[in-house]
Structures are given as C-alpha cells and as structure tokens.
Amino acid sequence: GQLNIAARIVGKKYFGTATNEYQFNDTRYLAELNNTLDFGILTPANSMKWDSTEAAQGQFTFANAEQVVRQAQKHGQMMRGHNCVWHSQLPSWVSDGGFDKKTLLQIVDTHCSTVVGHFKNQIWDVINGALFILRPSQSLNHELEPFNEDGTFRESVFYNTTGTDYFAAALRAARHADPKTKLYINDYNIEGTGPKSDGMYNLVKSLKKKGVPIDGVGVQGHLIVGSVPTTIEENFRKFASLGVEVAITELDIRMELPATKEKLEQQKKDYQYVISACKKVPACIGITIWDWSDKYSWVPDVFPGEGFPLPWDEDYKKKPAYWGILEGF
C-alpha cells in the first residue's frame, strides 16, 4: 500500500506533505517527494508566507514558491497555498508599521489578492495559526464567547488594529482573486473538542452568517505521542455541521528524545487513530503531513528535547508510523 493511494481508495481527495524548495537538491528526498503514490498534494512550508512573498511593501517575490509549484505540476500533484495572513513570519513593515485600521485592511486585501491571484487553482490557508489565545483562567470555560473582547482572539497586529474585520478582508480578497479556490482558516490545538475548537466553530459560524466566503477548517495536527485527543471524530463532525469541509493540514506526532521501540510503536497507533478519525468523517477531505522525513522536521528546532514526528526516519526508511497511516485508512 501507499499513502495517497490508500487515501483515494477510501474517498479522500489526497494524502500529501509539506516541503521546502531548498531541500530539492537532495536527490533522494526529491525522488520520494515526487512519488504520487504517497503524495497527491504539496504545501510550501515557508515560501508563500508574507515574509517570503512581500518582504517590502508592494514588492512581491514568488520565485521560491514557484519552485514548489513546478514540482507539483510536473508530477500532477495538487497544491495547498500557505498562507495569506499570519502573525508569524510577518515582515516588520506590517507588524510595526503603525497603520490605522483602514490602511491595514487595504494592506491585507492587496497582499491576499496578489498572492492568491498569482497562485491560482490551489486550496488556500487564507488565515493561519492561533486565532485565539487561551488564557489559563479561560481554558475550562466552555461558554467562551470569542466575539467578546475577552482575549480570545490572538492579539496580533491584525486583531489589535482591525478587530475581527481582517478575517473578512482576507477571505473576500482571496475569493475575488480566484473564485474557484477553496478558502480555509487553519489553526492548531483544535484537533479535539474544547474551548479553542469552540472558538473556531463560532468564528466560522459567524463568518457564514455574514456571508463571508469560507469553505473549510484546517486542523494543523501538531500532536504528541501518547497524548492525542480522543474526540477528533466528534470534533470534525461538529465543524462539518456548519457546512464546511475539514482537512488535517500539518500532521506530525512528536516524541520526547530519545526514541525507543515503545515510543515508535505508540506513534504508529497514534497515526493510525488520527487517520481513522478523518476516514470516518466524510467532510474530512484529506491529510497533509508537515514534511515526510524526520531529517527535515521543524520539531527539533522549536521543541527542544523532542523530535522524530514523521513517518520516515532521517535516513528515509519507513517507520512503524508509515504502516500506522496505512492501517488507519
């Protein structure tokens, strides 16, 4: 069996992976990246972000991202655009520009229109990452109302300057730039039910009510071996009840170092469980892992003492996790 084939057989649109164009000179890496039996869609892990595409105002650079697109096109793979608006990897001319609300909304509009317009026919993570801050005092409050000014939304320059208006500005710009593109809001820690997932649910519901274009919820899926949430299926069905699709967009399941045989076996079970939750919910259209070899995972750089989150090891050998994914389908 192979991952993308297994996904397609059960009616999913794809199984795919994130990648970086600066890894393409690694020929063994590239050969597997191009293997459409495993990967039917690619996401650029960095090269479509704001700091890569509009590092200076009005000066757009697409060459790096185009390298990823070219690989996908050459092999008949789909693309997921990632992302238009995020508080991170954001150039300081945006975050520290001191713009007023009207100007910042215009800047969001121009950025999203230009980037989505340039990379057409992709699924897009229009809004990315951590819409909400969960303060410890709020984390058990299931009545959380994300539209009160109670700190529920992440306090980025976008939220601080425009309130919640930047969501509509970004999504409408993306829709206008490429009407056929599927538009997503993508976030982490919304895999299972809970206050943050409720926040996403309420946000999508309110956008739909206002007629703002939104097609899907991206569930990133940066998870930890042995503590994967048990309510994924229920949570996905809840999002789906709003009439949107769901995708797992950045799956990786990390472990504390050192890796042991037991942890690798648990990781296999965890992958299997996550995949089977997506399988059971028709609205879950596909799964993307956040790169495929431990050699190129972002985890060790960001979570000291943790690693090995992906289905292939650093030497490109398939781990138990690979077979867990297949069994999950």
Ligand code: XIL
């Ligand atoms: C990560 C990249 O993989 C890293 O190379 C980069 O240094 C930081 O960003 N959530 C997201 C992704 O939405 O864009 C992040 O990607 C991982 C967390």
